[in-house]
Amino acid sequence: xLISCPAGADVSISMRLDREEATIADSISMVVSIAGARxxxxxxxxxxxxxxxxxxxxxxxxxxxxxxxxxxxxDYTFFLQPQKTGTFEIGPVEVxxxxxxxxxxTTTLKVVKQPESSGADRGPLFLTAGLSSTKxxxxxxxxxxxxxxxxxxxxxxxxxxxxxxxxxxxxxGKPVEYxxxxxxxxxxxxxxxxxLLPSEEGxxxxxxxxxxxxxxxxxxxxxxxxFDDPFFSFSTGRTMAVASEPLELNVLPLPGKGKPxxxxxxxxxxxxxxxxxxxxxxxxxxxxxxxxxxxRGNVNRIPDLKWPEPDHIKVYADEPxxxxxxxxxxxxxxxxxxxxxxPEKEGRYKIPSLSLSFFDTETHQYREIETSRLCISVLxxxxxxxxxxxxxxxxxxxxxxAKKAVKELxxxxxxxxxxxxxxxKGSIIRPGGLILWSFFLGPFFIYxxxxxxxxxxxxxxxxxxxxxxxxxxxxxxxxxRRDGLSSSDLTLYFRDYFNERFGLSLGSLTSExxxxxxxxxxxxxxxxxxxxxxxxxxxxxxxxxxGQKACDLGExxxxxxxxxxxxxx
Amino acid sequence: MVCxxxxxxxxxxxxxxxxxxxxxxxxxxxGRFQExxxxxxxxxxxxxxxxxxxxxxxxxxxxxxxxxxxxxxxxRARLLIPGDADLNFNLSYALDKxxxxxxxxxxxxxxxxxxxxxxxxxxxxWGFAVLNFLLWTTLLIRLFFKFEWTYYxxxxxxxxxxxxxxxxxxxxxxxxxxxxxVILEQxxxxxxxxxxxxxxxFKLHAGTIVHYERSEDGWSLISxxxxxxxxxxxxxxxxVMIDCKPxxxxx
Numbered sequence: 001x002l003i004s005c006p007a008g009a010d011v012s013i014s015m016r017l018d019r020e021e022a023t024i025a026d027s028i029s030m031v032v033s034i035a036g037a038r039x040x041x042x043x044x045x046x047x048x049x050x051x052x053x054x055x056x057x058x059x060x061x062x063x064x065x066x067x068x069x070x071x072x073x074x075d076y077t078f079f080l081q082p083q084k085t086g087t088f089e090i091g092p093v094e095v096x097x098x099x100x101x102x103x104x105x106t107t108t109l110k111v112v113k114q115p116e117s118s119g120a121d122r123g124p125l126f127l128t129a130g131l132s133s134t135k136x137x138x139x140x141x142x143x144x145x146x147x148x149x150x151x152x153x154x155x156x157x158x159x160x161x162x163x164x165x166x167x168x169x170x171x172x173g174k175p176v177e178y179x180x181x182x183x184x185x186x187x188x189x190x191x192x193x194x195x196l197l198p199s200e201e202g203x204x205x206x207x208x209x210x211x212x213x214x215x216x217x218x219x220x221x222x223x224x225x226x227f228d229d230p231f232f233s234f235s236t237g238r239t240m241a242v243a244s245e246p247l248e249l250n251v252l253p254l255p256g257k258g259k260p261x262x263x264x265x266x267x268x269x270x271x272x273x274x275x276x277x278x279x280x281x282x283x284x285x286x287x288x289x290x291x292x293x294x295x296r297g298n299v300n301r302i303p304d305l306k307w308p309e310p311d312h313i314k315v316y317a318d319e320p321x322x323x324x325x326x327x328x329x330x331x332x333x334x335x336x337x338x339x340x341x342x343p344e345k346e347g348r349y350k351i352p353s354l355s356l357s358f359f360d361t362e363t364h365q366y367r368e369i370e371t372s373r374l375c376i377s378v379l380x381x382x383x384x385x386x387x388x389x390x391x392x393x394x395x396x397x398x399x400x401x402a403k404k405a406v407k408e409l410x411x412x413x414x415x416x417x418x419x420x421x422x423x424x425k426g427s428i429i430r431p432g433g434l435i436l437w438s439f440f441l442g443p444f445f446i447y448x449x450x451x452x453x454x455x456x457x458x459x460x461x462x463x464x465x466x467x468x469x470x471x472x473x474x475x476x477x478x479x480x481r482r483d484g485l486s487s488s489d490l491t492l493y494f495r496d497y498f499n500e501r502f503g504l505s506l507g508s509l510t511s512e513x514x515x516x517x518x519x520x521x522x523x524x525x526x527x528x529x530x531x532x533x534x535x536x537x538x539x540x541x542x543x544x545x546x547g548q549k550a551c552d553l554g555e556x557x558x559x560x561x562x563x564x565x566x567x568x569x
Numbered sequence: 570m571v572c573x574x575x576x577x578x579x580x581x582x583x584x585x586x587x588x589x590x591x592x593x594x595x596x597x598x599x600g601r602f603q604e605x606x607x608x609x610x611x612x613x614x615x616x617x618x619x620x621x622x623x624x625x626x627x628x629x630x631x632x633x634x635x636x637x638x639x640x641x642x643x644x645r646a647r648l649l650i651p652g653d654a655d656l657n658f659n660l661s662y663a664l665d666k667x668x669x670x671x672x673x674x675x676x677x678x679x680x681x682x683x684x685x686x687x688x689x690x691x692x693x694x695w696g697f698a699v700l701n702f703l704l705w706t707t708l709l710i711r712l713f714f715k716f717e718w719t720y721y722x723x724x725x726x727x728x729x730x731x732x733x734x735x736x737x738x739x740x741x742x743x744x745x746x747x748x749x750x751v752i753l754e755q756x757x758x759x760x761x762x763x764x765x766x767x768x769x770x771f772k773l774h775a776g777t778i779v780h781y782e783r784s785e786d787g788w789s790l791i792s793x794x795x796x797x798x799x800x801x802x803x804x805x806x807x808x809v810m811i812d813c814k815p816x817x818x819x820x
Contacts, residue, residue, distance in 0.1 A: 411662065412662075413628055413631055413658075413659040413662055413663070414655040414658055414659055415628070415655075416594060416597050416598075416624070416625040416628050416629075417621040417624055417625060417655070418594050420590060420619055420621045420622065436694065436695070436698055439698035439699065439701065439702050440698050440701050442702070443701065443702045443704075443705030443706055443709070444701075444705050446705070446709065447705045447708055447709045447712075450709060450712060451712060454712065
């Protein structure tokens with residue numbers, strides 16, 4: 001599948017060496033990387049390379065697609081053979097891609113004499129240690145370089161550094177591998193560098209560092225067999241340990257003479273720069289003052305600079321940003337401090353300079369550096385409410401600008417409460433308040449009254465019905481005791497009893513009607529049947545012309561009504 | 570120096586109180602914080618136990634760098650106006666300035682009834698009263714209309730009534746058993762016993778909130794949430810509860 005490099009992709013060129021210091025006998029590998037192109041019109045052309053013999057080592061091309069983005073490039077490898085000792089600035093390298101010439105960075109290489117042959121052959125595997133400077137001041141860094149020389153293949157390398165009080169080791173970058181010479185013999189070299197930061201004066205002995213590794217043993221068999229393949233190296237390796245030579249570091253105290261009062265312990269070489277953006281604004285707008293301190297040394301000791309607030313300018317400080325870099329030469333870095341300045345009135349304001357003291361390791365004395373004097377011109381104009389933040393240079397609203405978290409610029413308590421209500425009465429909770437209690441008790445009382453009223457109403461209705469029933473039964477029984485009671489009379493008495501007892505207004509009462517009424521009112525079926533039988537007998541007597549004759553059912557009828565009253569309550 | 574001025578309750582007329590409040594506010598604004606402290610203190614002692622007055626007093630103490638007294642008065646204000654946003658902001662800010670890391674663990678009741686910390690007793694009582702009214706009204710309606718919806722309305726009303734009642738009860742209990750106290754002095758030694766010759770167990774600093782247990786012979790027994798306990802001179806610690814005598818500085 002062919003994927004073409006996108007047209008107009010950014011082309012960049014860089015150059016790097018495999019080490020920063022070499023002996024005159026060494027062959028130094030240099031890689032020229034062209035990013036953004038898969039081929040170049042010409043081979044790289046070198047500047048300042050007269051003191052080296054150069055041979056081409058090969059070309060490799062890179063092509064990768066990450067998240068749909070195509071990255072491609074070419075790496076040219078060259079080997080430099082120094083012709084003399086000294087410090088050389090190599091480069092830049094020029095390459096022409098699509099008719100356009102690109103330039104790389106430059107790099108520095110120090111070439112030293114080959115060490116005098118000690119006569120002693122150190123064998124195929126050994127470790128050396130060296131210090132960039134054996135005499136340093138407190139907090140000044142010295143570079144501790146460990147080099148593992150090996151002629152056999154090694155793997156699984158681990159390192160034990162000595163533990164020394166008041167001395168901090170800080171690794172500088174990743175270990176580098178290259179090819180070199182020692183005592184005229186060719187070796188593969190693994191180099192690792194550390195920055196040593198002493199915190200107390202005195203002679204500091206550095207115990208040997210130890211490296212442990214697995215060393216391949218190709219000579220164990222007379223011929224290369226299947227298991228001599230590096231893939232199976234675990235079965236052929238031997239664990240070995242090598243130690244470096246002990247060293248001594250003389251840590252000098254920082255001189256007391258001339259020590260500035262604001263000295264923060266910063267040691268190294270530093271610069272300070274400041275800028276003001278913009279220089280001219282309208283009253284009420286803000287400008288950003290940026291101060292950058294950068295250099296090489298213990299950068300974490302760069303102090304937060306204090307800024308004397310001038311009259312009529314409000315100052316809002318941003319959080320300082322410290323960046324620490326580690327390279328082969330040691331620790332370096334920068335601290336960026338920003339302030340948003342908001343002049344209150346129009347005019348011309350002088351910004352006082354900010355100073356910083358440090359101990360210069362090159363001149364061996366204290367130095368004070370300061371920012372240049374700056375001025376703001378404030379023109380009359382409409383006073384705007386600005387968001388005072390160093391990142392918003394002039395307080396103007398930028399369309400489509402990404403929102404940022406609100407940054408706290410100051411801390412304080414909120415003001416007093418002046419509108420205190422009910423001061424005359426106080427504001428203690430008063431559970432005895434009439435309205436409150438009426439809310440609590442009022443609904444309960446209303447509910448209770450209504451509930452009782454309903455209960456009582458039901459009870460009185462029932463009492464009245466009971467009284468009426470008693471009265472009707474009593475009247476019926478009284479009538480039944482009369483002498484000369486006939487069937488017609490008894491029929492009428494039954495009708496009157498039913499009308500009064502059950503609140504009816506019947507003109508006549510049949511036996512079936514009477515039985516149904518009793519059943520519906522809850523009387524026993526037997527009682528209903530009895531009344532049915534009695535009334536049927538009475539109806540027969542009336543309809544057969546015996547209605548006026550004396551009847552002897554009075555006592556039975558009375559008993560039956562009593563029974564009805566018992567059953568229906 | 571901390572001193573107790575005693576129960577000099579003065580019956581101030583309403584107009585006098587308003588005048589005193591106005592002049593105290595003016596004093597505060599003009600940076601005469603001691604004058605403001607005296608004025609707010611006089612108002613409180615005359616019976617105006619208002620959360621806003623405690624808040625203002627706390628502010629004035631804060632401005633005078635008396636962190637312990639500031640936190641004490643903010644806490645007292647919180648008993649009366651717990652939901653006040655300004656108060657909670659200032660109290661939080663003042664507590665940030667304290668030196669001792671003492672944190673009160675949240676119990677299950679406080680986590681369940683999470684609204685208690687933002688509501689004062691009066692609001693809870695009124696809430697309970699309104700729900701009480703709602704409950705009996707729905708029960709009354711149910712006497713006449715026995716529909717399904719009246720049943721559910723009654724059920725919901727009963728649940729809300731129980732929650733409101735429990736909230737009120739818990740708050741009442743919390744206020745009546747609040748034994749918190751505030752360290753007033755910049756740094757105090759907490760001793761193993763109520764005697765200056767006793768072993769120093771630990772040190773506390775101004776503004777730290779502790780639990781007050783009891784007092785003996787001018788010494789107070791205090792404890793911390795992590796079970797540390799010890800004795801401190803009575804004047805160096807002051808209970809938060811409002812019915813205790815307010816404390817004012819002489820200068």
